Amino acid sequence: MVSAFVPAAAEHVVAAAAMRAFATNVMHAAGCTRDDATLVADVLVEADLRGVFSHGVTRLTPYVGEIAGGTVDPGAEVRTVRVGPSIAIFDARKSPGPRSAKLGMEKAIELAQQGGTAFACVRDGTHFGPAAHWALLAAGAGCIGIATSNGGGRSGVLAYGSRKPALTNGPIAWAIPAKRHAPIVADMAVGVWAFGKVRVSAAAGQQLPDGVGVDADGQPTRDPNALVYLHPFAGPKGAGLGIVIETLCGILARAVPAASRGPGDPMPVGQVFAAINIAAFRPPDEFLDEVERTIDAIHALRPAEGFERVLLPGEPEWLSRERALREGIRYPKGVLGPVALTAQRLGVTPVWPAAR
Amino acid sequence: MTTHFAYEATGPRLPADAMRAFGAQLLQTAGATADDAAWVAETLVDADLRGVHSHGIRLTEYYVRSIERGGLRTRYDIREIGSGPGYVAYDGDHAPGQVAARLAMRRAIAIAKVHGVGTTTVRNAGHFGAAAYWALMAAAEGCVGYCTSNMPSAIVLAYGSAEGATGNTPLAWAFPTRDTPRVVLDMACGVAAHGRVAVAGTGGQRLPDGVGADRDGRMTNDPSNVKFVYPAGGPKGYALSIVHDLLAGALSGGAPTLLKPEGGPDQLIRGSQFHLAIDVRWIVPLADFTAEMDAQVRAVNALPPAEGFTSVSMPGQLEEERKVDRLAHGIPYPPGLLAAIEPLAGRLGVAIPWQA
Numbered sequence: 001m002v003s004a005f006v007p008a009a010a011e012h013v014v015a016a017a018a019m020r021a022f023a024t025n026v027m028h029a030a031g032c033t034r035d036d037a038t039l040v041a042d043v044l045v046e047a048d049l050r051g052v053f054s055h056g057v058t059r060l061t062p063y064v065g066e067i068a069g070g071t072v073d074p075g076a077e078v079r080t081v082r083v084g085p086s087i088a089i090f091d092a093r094k095s096p097g098p099r100s101a102k103l104g105m106e107k108a109i110e111l112a113q114q115g116g117t118a119f120a121c122v123r124d125g126t127h128f129g130p131a132a133h134w135a136l137l138a139a140g141a142g143c144i145g146i147a148t149s150n151g152g153g154r155s156g157v158l159a160y161g162s163r164k165p166a167l168t169n170g171p172i173a174w175a176i177p178a179k180r181h182a183p184i185v186a187d188m189a190v191g192v193w194a195f196g197k198v199r200v201s202a203a204a205g206q207q208l209p210d211g212v213g214v215d216a217d218g219q220p221t222r223d224p225n226a227l228v229y230l231h232p233f234a235g236p237k238g239a240g241l242g243i244v245i246e247t248l249c250g251i252l253a254r255a256v257p258a259a260s261r262g263p264g265d266p267m268p269v270g271q272v273f274a275a276i277n278i279a280a281f282r283p284p285d286e287f288l289d290e291v292e293r294t295i296d297a298i299h300a301l302r303p304a305e306g307f308e309r310v311l312l313p314g315e316p317e318w319l320s321r322e323r324a325l326r327e328g329i330r331y332p333k334g335v336l337g338p339v340a341l342t343a344q345r346l347g348v349t350p351v352w353p354a355a356r
Numbered sequence: 357m358t359t360h361f362a363y364e365a366t367g368p369r370l371p372a373d374a375m376r377a378f379g380a381q382l383l384q385t386a387g388a389t390a391d392d393a394a395w396v397a398e399t400l401v402d403a404d405l406r407g408v409h410s411h412g413i414r415l416t417e418y419y420v421r422s423i424e425r426g427g428l429r430t431r432y433d434i435r436e437i438g439s440g441p442g443y444v445a446y447d448g449d450h451a452p453g454q455v456a457a458r459l460a461m462r463r464a465i466a467i468a469k470v471h472g473v474g475t476t477t478v479r480n481a482g483h484f485g486a487a488a489y490w491a492l493m494a495a496a497e498g499c500v501g502y503c504t505s506n507m508p509s510a511i512v513l514a515y516g517s518a519e520g521a522t523g524n525t526p527l528a529w530a531f532p533t534r535d536t537p538r539v540v541l542d543m544a545c546g547v548a549a550h551g552r553v554a555v556a557g558t559g560g561q562r563l564p565d566g567v568g569a570d571r572d573g574r575m576t577n578d579p580s581n582v583k584f585v586y587p588a589g590g591p592k593g594y595a596l597s598i599v600h601d602l603l604a605g606a607l608s609g610g611a612p613t614l615l616k617p618e619g620g621p622d623q624l625i626r627g628s629q630f631h632l633a634i635d636v637r638w639i640v641p642l643a644d645f646t647a648e649m650d651a652q653v654r655a656v657n658a659l660p661p662a663e664g665f666t667s668v669s670m671p672g673q674l675e676e677e678r679k680v681d682r683l684a685h686g687i688p689y690p691p692g693l694l695a696a697i698e699p700l701a702g703r704l705g706v707a708i709p710w711q712a
Contacts, residue, residue: 086442087472087638116443117475117632121639144603159656161665166656174599176606184602186595218660234589240541240671243656244529247539251531251648252500252639259655260648281438281445281477282609290606290615297614298514298521298598304573307516313595 010330012352019329020045022343022351023057027096029346030064031074036096043098043129048329051320054196055130058335061342063096063127072096072126078103081123086115090122097128097269101147105134105273109141112277121253122271127152132187132314134273135175139183142284143275148172150249152269155258157191157230160239163218165229166259167242169195170249175314177278179288181295185314190242191230198224248272367694367710369686374709376401378701379413385704386420387430388452396454396485403486404689405682406675408542410552411486414693417700419452419482427625428452428482434459437479437609442471445608448481450624453505454489456481457629461490464633465497472638478629479610483507488542488672490631491530495538498642499633501530504600507627508616512546513584515594518573520584522601523613524550530672532636534646536653540672545597546585553582559691604628 023041028034040063048056066072073094081089088107092100104120111118128134131147138145151168159166173187193212201208202224213230215221232238248270250257255270278287301310324330331352340350379397384390396419404412422428432449434456439445444463448456460476467474484490484505494501504527510520522545530540547567556563556579568582569575576582587593605612610628617626636645652670659668682688694710701708 084472084638087634089639114441115471115473116440117473118442119473119634119639144607158662159659159668161662162656162659162668163662164659166659166668174595174603176599176602184598186592186599188592188595192589214662218662233592234547236671237541237543237588238592240543243539243652243671244541247531247649247652248500251645251652252634252636254640257648257652257655259659260651276475276603276607278607280440280443281607286609287606290612291602294598294602294606294612294614298517301514301517301519301521302573304513304516304518310514310517310521313591313598 009333011333012331012336013328014331014352015328016045016049016325018351019048019057022348023060025348026060026064026343026346029348030067032067032096033074036074036099039098039102040096040129043133045329046133047130048331049321049324050130050132050317051324052130052132052317053332053335054194056335057339059127059129061338064342064346066126083107083111086111086118088118088120090120092122092125094124094126097126100125101128101134101271101273102137104271105137105145105147105275108273108275109138109143109277112143112275112280115277116280117274117276120273122273123254123268125149125255125269125271127269128271130187131171131173132175132185132317135173135187136183136185138273138275139175139177141275142177142279143277144177145175145276146173146274147271148245148248149269149271150246150255150258152267154267155261156195156228157232157242158214158239159242159259160232160236163214167232167239167246168258169230170242170245172241172245176291177288178291178295180292182312182315182318184291184295184312185317187314188233190232190238190245192233192238193230195230198227198230367689367691369682369688370710371686372401372405372683375404375413375687378706378709379416381706382416382420382701382704383423385706386423388423389430392430392452392455395458396452399454399485399489401687402489402679404687405679406486406488407678407682408486408488408675409690409693410549410554414697415483415485417697420700420704422482422625425623427623442467442473443475444477446476446478448478448627448629450480450626451482453482453484453627453629457484457490457503457631458493460629461493461501461503461631461633464631465494465499465635468494468499468633468635468638469497472635474633476631477604477608478631479608479626480624481627481629482625483627484629486542487526487528488530488540488675491528491542492538492540494633495530495532495540497633498532498637499635500532501528502632502634503528503630504604505627505629506601506604506610506613508613508625510613511550511584512597513569513573513586513594514598515587515591518569521594521614522597524585525597525600525604527596527600531649532642532646533649533653534643536650537670537673537676539649539653539670540675542672543588545587545593545600547588547593548585550582550585553579553585600630604630
């Protein structure tokens, strides 16, 4: 819903399987085991299928760079710190993010079979791709899933009423399984816009609307080139959700919350995964049936002026995925160029035609 | 940015004790047991102390009306309908929501202490008041608290709909601290609480753009014409609202808002609740957690405020500070709010403290 991206025209159309093989080869050439490379490729291509190109194969470039620069260690083993009846704690030791994320959510799902709800905390993690991917893993196992991560970079989102940032733009996602319909997914960062959208405005030479963000002095700006910090969405609500993310990931999962980070501090990433086992609370069929009927009821709502129909959160991405599985992934202009350069440097040949 | 509107509480300050006794008497006269009446009044006056007047003493009018028309039972049998090592599902038997919520959150906390995480659901109960109250109950016990609920009327629009899709779903997260005010995010997924719109109406205020829509789903600035409110932050608030509506309604068996048999012959209120507690000690030493929370609170408080702000606060901080002040000096109420309860008190023959 939030990050659905409808490209005006595709520059390249690539089948998911071919892109998956390509991305696997790139990550393997960069130093990942074959298994890790396959997993990372799955996560990235799944994002592209869903039309969330900001989290798709475009991430190969920073991922390869992080391995080369030593901030991601492809050889690190994830250590299990502790497993309790409903809690698991992992130390990812800077291994590739999708590996520890998968381990974390799978453990939460397993523990939730007994405990109803289980939480897994991952310390010292790295970028895990879209949060929705991990929440959906739980939904696929009959659970309501929650996944969240704080950002590893500097803080970029303002606290409510502040001129300086206190939040990384980390994501949080919930996923709820359905039966005939797509699972319902709420996946959001707390910034009112994504930084990527600001960059698009800058490239197009457009002014920003009021309320997107501020410049380096904390003054409101409509100039996309001057904007450095974003406002949280919905003011105190988005900012409050940001504090929840920083606290869960930064304090409970033992990274450092953005507001407490000093300028020269390391910026570890913490992640939290929760699975709520539906079958513990009521017969899953009854639950799924109610979700289905709710989706039908939402679809039947009269659309507001300017809208053709009312969709569920996660549905635009699902529709994008269905189409891309049939017709190939339609990459917008500019997405694959840098990816090709990264691949060629590692001796991997792109599976789409070279730039003319 | 979101749209905010404030109401000024300017009346004479009334002592919390007197307001608790007043609320309890109203409810008891309407038929509630002395214990339940006192408990519900305690939670309502707590909201007034925190400045959340939408969820304060004004709700007695709605609660009494619900009891009188048989929607809320004053004699009930709250039952466990399912349980396992880490969870309990309750049927609230149409008891006051606060009575069910106390039982459910206390149970979640007790389970969390021995299991790491405790989850409870409630179906078929009344409105539970301010969500913050229950999440904070967990924080007071060294737990992370998370709760949500749903109610029968669909008053929040979907993103792009002209009709309501969910109630104004509340969600709350609370975290323990040591020396700083406890941190609690309590948000309705709509731009504003419907109660807050009503409070604005009693004060004769106009609404800013983007808050409310009339019965045809068209935006209106007149509080008395508001039938629906917009989701906070558009698609993000909508996604949060539908996910939490299902978390409360579909998991408990109490039904999502759109599927509730509202206005059936029995008129019974079928609110649902979801309560979750995570015992911090299962993950990190509590002293470490609260010390890091304190550091985060102080770091956020030290940020330079934006224009129009005098300080930067954590979620829930202003409310906690207000509570300290109002416990010492009494509660001021927004204009019109108390006058609106006078007819009820008159009809029930309950003495009005502000006329004494």
